[in-house]
Amino acid sequence: MPGTEGVNAEALRLDGVGKSFGAITALHEAWLRVADGEFVTLLGPSGCGKTTLLNLIAGFLEADAGEIFIGGKLVTQLPVWERDLGMVFQSYALFPHMDVARNVGYGLRARGVSKSEEATRVADALALVRLSPLAGRRPKELSGGQQQRVALARALVIRPRLLLLLLDEPFSALDRNLRAEMQIELKDIQRRLGVTTIFVTHDQGEAMSMSDRVAVMSEGRILQVDTPEGIYRRPAHPFVASFVGDATVLSGRFRARDGAMAAVEAAGLTFTVPAAPLDGLAEGAAVSVYLRPEHLVAGEEGLAGTVTSRAYLGDRAELVVDSPEAGRILLRVPGVEALTRWPTGAPIRISFAGVEAVAFPM
Amino acid sequence: MTAIAFRMLVAALLGFVLLPAVVACTAAFDSRAIIAFPPEAFSLRWFVRALNYEDFRIGFANSLFVAVIASTLSVVIGSGVAYAIDRYSFRGKVLLESLLLAPLAIPHFTIGLGALIVAAQIGQSRGWPVVVLTHVVLVLPFVLRSLYVSLRNIDPRLELAALSLGARPGRVILTVTLPALAPGLAGGWLFAAILSFNEFTASLFVTAQRTQTLPVAMYNYVREYADPSMAAISALYILLTTLVLVIANRFLGLGRILGTEDARH
Numbered sequence: 001m002p003g004t005e006g007v008n009a010e011a012l013r014l015d016g017v018g019k020s021f022g023a024i025t026a027l028h029e030a031w032l033r034v035a036d037g038e039f040v041t042l043l044g045p046s047g048c049g050k051t052t053l054l055n056l057i058a059g060f061l062e063a064d065a066g067e068i069f070i071g072g073k074l075v076t077q078l079p080v081w082e083r084d085l086g087m088v089f090q091s092y093a094l095f096p097h098m099d100v101a102r103n104v105g106y107g108l109r110a111r112g113v114s115k116s117e118e119a120t121r122v123a124d125a126l127a128l129v130r131l132s133p134l135a136g137r138r139p140k141e142l143s144g145g146q147q148q149r150v151a152l153a154r155a156l157v158i159r160p161r162l163l164l165l166l167l168d169e170p171f172s173a174l175d176r177n178l179r180a181e182m183q184i185e186l187k188d189i190q191r192r193l194g195v196t197t198i199f200v201t202h203d204q205g206e207a208m209s210m211s212d213r214v215a216v217m218s219e220g221r222i223l224q225v226d227t228p229e230g231i232y233r234r235p236a237h238p239f240v241a242s243f244v245g246d247a248t249v250l251s252g253r254f255r256a257r258d259g260a261m262a263a264v265e266a267a268g269l270t271f272t273v274p275a276a277p278l279d280g281l282a283e284g285a286a287v288s289v290y291l292r293p294e295h296l297v298a299g300e301e302g303l304a305g306t307v308t309s310r311a312y313l314g315d316r317a318e319l320v321v322d323s324p325e326a327g328r329i330l331l332r333v334p335g336v337e338a339l340t341r342w343p344t345g346a347p348i349r350i351s352f353a354g355v356e357a358v359a360f361p362m
Numbered sequence: 363m364t365a366i367a368f369r370m371l372v373a374a375l376l377g378f379v380l381l382p383a384v385v386a387c388t389a390a391f392d393s394r395a396i397i398a399f400p401p402e403a404f405s406l407r408w409f410v411r412a413l414n415y416e417d418f419r420i421g422f423a424n425s426l427f428v429a430v431i432a433s434t435l436s437v438v439i440g441s442g443v444a445y446a447i448d449r450y451s452f453r454g455k456v457l458l459e460s461l462l463l464a465p466l467a468i469p470h471f472t473i474g475l476g477a478l479i480v481a482a483q484i485g486q487s488r489g490w491p492v493v494v495l496t497h498v499v500l501v502l503p504f505v506l507r508s509l510y511v512s513l514r515n516i517d518p519r520l521e522l523a524a525l526s527l528g529a530r531p532g533r534v535i536l537t538v539t540l541p542a543l544a545p546g547l548a549g550g551w552l553f554a555a556i557l558s559f560n561e562f563t564a565s566l567f568v569t570a571q572r573t574q575t576l577p578v579a580m581y582n583y584v585r586e587y588a589d590p591s592m593a594a595i596s597a598l599y600i601l602l603t604t605l606v607l608v609i610a611n612r613f614l615g616l617g618r619i620l621g622t623e624d625a626r627h
Contacts, residue, residue, distance in 0.1 A: 058522075081530050084528065087527075089523055107528050110527055110533060155527075158528065
């Protein structure tokens with residue numbers, strides 16, 4: 001590893017990178033800085049521009065605007081093969097005519113590494129992903145999880161000089177248990193190697209559990225870049241609040257600002273919310289108040305309503321409550337309690353005592 | 363009952379398709395000097411005569427030569443054109459595509475006649491180039507189709523993955539695209555070789571005494587003699603083609619050769 005880079009070197013920097021396809025803007029000016037060793041996820045629904053952004057970073061697409069820096073080096077005009085990236089594709093994209101070892105060694109051979117060094121590094125990489133016994137197999141003789149590991153080893157073995165590993169929705173083809181296992185394993189390998197990782201997904205669970213920071217995208221824009229906790233507890237945009245986690249949305253009125261916090265009123269109750277998204281609002285302006293279902297408590301006190309539907313999930317249940325004052329409210333209760341106390345049609349009262357609410361101008 | 367009826371229908375169809383070949387092959391074993399069915403006495407003399415007949419020997423060598431050169435040229439030209447059609451968009455692409463993929467619209471004798479006229483104009487009417495190039499024109503569409511299907515079956519992410527691993531585009535074509543295309547190339551080549559080997563109509567126009575291919579030599583023979591040598595040659599033809607196909611199927615899989623496997627998902 002070259003020792004010239006500082007500890008807090010910047011692995012990736014996007015300076016106003018944009019891309020249009022004809023009249024359609026796939027990506028509006030994107031700004032992002034990723035520190036060395038960081039795991040950053042691009043999260044958003046299909047068509048939000050996350051894959052376009054990934055393809056721009058990889059060099060599969062050419063940016064219309066802005067500059068891309070990898071490891072402090074300007075790469076906007078650099079072709080894919082000179083960007084020194086490891087990439088794992090959704091379909092794994094293993095070369096079908098090569099065995100596992102040849103697949104893993106492909107990037108080394110492209111770099112003109114000697115045969116003996118290739119053999120050593122391929123063996124190390126296969127050991128890292130626990131696939132050493134399968135070195136001689138063809139990709140089609142492997143399970144989905146094994147193929148994924150080969151793809152990972154192939155991307156890591158080249159030790160991308162700029163320590164950037166791009167993953168393109170790599171888990172969606174695996175079944176649920178295997179996914180969780182691979183997530184833990186990948187996160188572990190990523191931490192041990194300290195390889196900077198950009199991860200693209202539409203699965204918020206994956207994004208939350210694996211990332212140091214999450215960039216939430218919608219309609220070609222990066223709306224917020226923050227830690228998983230920040231994204232969930234302090235969403236900066238109504239889309240972020242509704243896309244990440246579940247939320248009940250109440251219509252309310254802005255009341256007053258008090259330092260970093262502000263008071264809003266909805267359903268006859270007053271909520272304390274972060275003031276930043278409400279900057280410049282006059283008293284009485286219409287706002288949307290977002291509440292998390294796990295903060296609401298079902299019981300004998302509070303806002304009255306009727307249970308209109310109940311989804312039993314084992315450990316917990318999700319209730320939809322219709323309230324004359326507030327409209328439709330989503331809350332989560334323990335599974336057993338839901339079975340015994342809250343059948344469909346039951347009257348219910350909801351307490352908002354422990355609520356962490358956020359509000360946005362309507 | 364319907365099962366029996368169905369089997370009989372299948373048998374009848376098979377019989378109908380195979381009848382001419384069966385009759386010709388059987389006639390080859392007749393000892394008499396006329397082509398007749400059924401044969402009266404078993405003999406291999408017409409095989410011996412066919413294999414020893416000078417024009418057939420030369421014709422076979424010529425056919426082999428033309429088939430190998432023409433199909434190799436078609437695969438080289440075809441892979442370039444198929445790659446261009448699959449990966450790039452350019453003016454006239456649709457026209458080129460439909461022209462090359464719709465060979466049946468132009469009869470072989472038209473192609474043969476045209477090639478002969480052009481060759482005569484440039485003083486090449488008695489040479490090999492006109493024969494080979496005519497065959498290239500005839501088989502190219504089939505090669506192209508086979509390669510086109512193989513190309514469409516390649517996952518484009520394979521090439522992207524190779525590029526991202528640091529391989530230059532030329533290296534990617536050599537180490538990823540071509541190997542993935544190999545069955546299509548081999549299948550296309552084989553298809554072209556068999557078609558060229560069997561081609562008669564156009565060859566009749568463009569071959570001379572020195573360059574005549576086996577089907578033309580057979581035609582010339584039939585105009586003068588009516589003995590079962592022809593039937594013997596037919597039997598050998600079928601045997602050879604079957605052998606080639608069986609071997610090819612063994613190593614490549616006929617589904618891939620004929621391009622009947624699924625297209626890109």
